[in-house]
Amino acid sequence: MSDQLSFEALFRRWSRKLTLSAEDRAAFVALPWTLRSFPRDGYLIREGDRPTVCNILVQGFAFRQKLVTSGARQIISFHIPGELLDLQNLFLETADHNVQCLTRCVMAVVPRRALQELMTERPAIRRAIFLDSLIDAAVFREWVVNVGRRNARQRIAHLLCELTARLRASGVSDGSVYDFPITQEQIADATGMTPVHTNRTLQSLRRDGLISLSSNLLRILQWEGLSEVGDFNERYLHHSV
Amino acid sequence: MSDQLSFEALFRRWSRKLTLSAEDRAAFVALPWTLRSFPRDGYLIREGDRPTVCNILVQGFAFRQKLVTSGARQIISFHIPGELLDLQNLFLETADHNVQCLTRCVMAVVPRRALQELMTERPAIRRAIFLDSLIDAAVFREWVVNVGRRNARQRIAHLLCELTARLRASGVSDGSVYDFPITQEQIADATGMTPVHTNRTLQSLRRDGLISLSSNLLRILQWEGLSEVGDFNERYLHHSV
């Protein structure tokens, strides 16, 4: 895979929000990165690790999760190609959650020291990374609201809306039909529900003609209706800065 | 109030995590800030605002919240003196949530342009602010876990542990007895519960001799027990970077 292709999605995403000069891009591509493949369910980072690298998701989907003592798992975010998966580990010494692959993934792995130095030298890159981490935080906040104050239907509808809006904005999909590699158990862990109730709630969304989901293929049949059910307002995604 | 005093808590907090030179502190104090008082429940930022300033909490307690269409409110974080309340608004144009005062507050208000420029000139300040925003995000993640995968007792115990650990680390309190200006309704909104069930759950924690809470005074009677009930591991607070 050529250099441009590895970072195509990242640069495309950043370009929507700020101006990256050709030199900025060149300096980024000149980082000492390497491509690495991970299997489905493979761990990129485990809680307690002291990471020395930073991962850029080139291909595939990933997610962050945290376990509680009862053994239950809470998924904290999903990630799509072109996103940085561990900005927090650039400046925090110890990982406070797990990062795992949803599908087989290809990562561009960069030593965090090199990325830190690039941020020192290049204000535009620094700003892009700072923006990304602020938007990550905005998504976490919305997830607190989602699991804290919405019912089952709303939670799932909101999650589907968020994923759709992000995929659409990234240009990975047109946002109406796309490959959806998330199991019902994972949806349950992302929305703070049980798999059984997730199943029943998805059926209710299907019955109402809002979505169709089978064979890992999600169709958004009524975007307006789904957004309304999910109380979805995409402001928090800050797609236009 | 003298300049040093306004930023005392902030500098103390930052000093635990990195080295701030006398010049860094002087440059920070030389920012064009002003002190401003806010009443209890007063809004600092409303969702949709396009802020031009950044608020540093000097005295009092504040919180972030977001409303859903049903009218329910989810509190997303609490803030104590010495914390920056709207780092996200430094680089994002539109506020995606509300920031409100829990008690009467004094803020140091800084034009965000001035703070941005200081960050450009002073790498240590830049790093401190970046660290703060990463830790904010870590707290949001833990809150997703809290409302998503813990039961009522665990949620409230965890919230009390977090507040105690943060107050202790900031030096505002010794962490065993402190003024607790949060109503049961606000605890409910922070944990995704109803006020009624919050009341019953607090009673159960009191009955077990873990805490005592009345007249806005919280006593942590059994820190170990409370941490265990709340599944509390303070790693995510990153008190030692």
Add this chain to the structure above:
DNA sequence: CGTTAATTTGAGACCATTCAATTTCGGTGG
């Protein structure tokens, strides 16, 4: 000392969970 906010109590209803079993799907080897 009056007035409003905050806390507390009771009881019934409901949303979501739990547990267990069944069916369907996706991938693999014969």
Add this chain to the structure above:
DNA sequence: CCACCGAAATTGAATGGTCTCAAATTAACG
């Protein structure tokens, strides 16, 4: 191409944690 297998999705029924609604009590404050 079909048979097989484990994973994922689906269904049923009973349980339970939390909510809702309403009222009473206590605390906070001017």
